[in-house]
Amino acid sequence: MLSNAINVYGQSNESKISPKSYVAHYTKESIDIDGSALESSWSKAKPTELFIDIEGRKIPKYKTTVKMLWDDEYFYFLAEMEEPHVWGNLKQRDTIIFYDNDFEIFIDPDNDTHNYYEFEVNVLNTLWDLFITKPYREGTPVLNDWDANGFKSSVKVNGTINNPNDTDKGWIIEIAIPFKVFKTSYYHKNIPKDKFWRVNFSRVNWDFELQNNKYSRKRDDNGKFKPEYNWVWSPIGVINMHQPENWGYVYFSSKEVGENDDFKIPEDEKVKRLLYQLYRKQKEYYKKNNRWALTFKELGSDDLLIDGNKVVKTIENHQTGWNIAVVSPYTKHLFVIKEDGKIIQKED
Structure with a gap:
């Protein structure tokens, strides 16, 4: 444990x-x-x-x-x-x-x-x-x-x-x-x-x-x-x-049960937690401005670090909402969060 x-x-x-x-x-x-x-x-x-x-x-x-x-x-x-x-x-x-x-x-x-x-x-x-x-x-x-x-x-x-x-x-x-x-x-x-x-x-x-x-x-x-x-x-x-x-x-x-085993939370979970931080900022931005932010600068998140690693990220707005994508500095997998908070992981 x-x-x-x-x-x-x-x-x-x-x-x-x-x-x-x-x-x-x-x-x-x-x-x-x-x-x-x-x-x-x-x-x-x-x-x-x-x-x-x-x-x-x-x-x-x-x-x-x-x-x-x-x-x-x-x-x-x-x-x-x-x-x-x-x-x-x-x-x-x-x-x-x-x-x-x-x-x-x-x-x-x-x-x-x-x-x-x-x-x-x-x-x-x-x-x-x-x-x-x-x-x-x-x-x-x-x-x-x-x-x-x-x-x-x-x-x-x-x-x-x-x-x-x-x-x-x-x-x-x-x-x-x-x-x-x-x-x-x-x-x-x-x-x-x-x-x-x-x-x-x-x-x-x-x-x-x-x-x-x-x-x-x-x-x-x-x-x-x-x-x-x-x-x-x-x-x-x-x-x-x-x-x-x-x-x-x-x-x-x-x-x-009775044997020893360890579990470490995967590093990529840090990426997901960052995405939910940005998700909440988008929701807050919409309440104040009646539109979604178009840039990370509008979210006050232009420069983001995870464990000292600069995050490669993109933001894309569309007719029904938005996507924010982040590349994991650990596995290089792409993680996307949608306007409804759903996380999508792409490994290729």
Whole structure:
């Protein structure tokens, strides 16, 4: 498990957040999704660092960690959450689960910030699964009727659910998501052996109040719900989980759990982070000028460096938007970002 800081000249504050990384090891052991985590593979797997506030500034009041494994069929997760008051109310699938305390998984297999997946589960093991074609910043509809067929989860509570008369220790959720859920075509061979995916986790936690001995989200003096806490594995820098470019990296090691393996975030990821910096500057420029910038000088980015290397870049406007292209100083691959934030990589 390694973290690799990505430092790009001229970053915004949120871009200075360094994504975390995790090595998910292969397991030959059959994993029973029962919330007990009795398999030896789970005892050998290393937990993530403790979750941090989504902005990367505050230490959450309750601890959260996740372990990950994989085999030829499933991507496995084991989340352990400290919580003195375990409660939940939502029982219908595909309701807005984060209105309860919940655990959330975000996955972008191809690392282009588009066509990604979100899974939310509460302590009652109620699932909300979504397919998101583009981040919300692009005004895209969410496919709420999409189902992750074969998704399995189980919850174990160290305490009692919805009982305000005792103090609980927390809850554990064990999840298995079939790789076939992430296929883009029938014959797509998408098992990510010795590859990485962009992944993040969020734990939504609410201050609560009791009404007739029943838990509910706490309201302020004006009757409005108080804001939730957002605790995450890899901090975003802003209160917005839907920035896939800032998620963590999960590397699917072919080595069995218990063996050592390292993962270093590829240098070309620095190029992508630079492109998202320019993407945000274009959006800001349009708000102020009602047109896209035609030159890097207009964006205040005429001279850009990555690790001391001058960047070869071009900007091209067209009838429906723009493209910004950058040549990687590491691999000489061409990376292009479009007006909707989609990244295209050209290796030839």
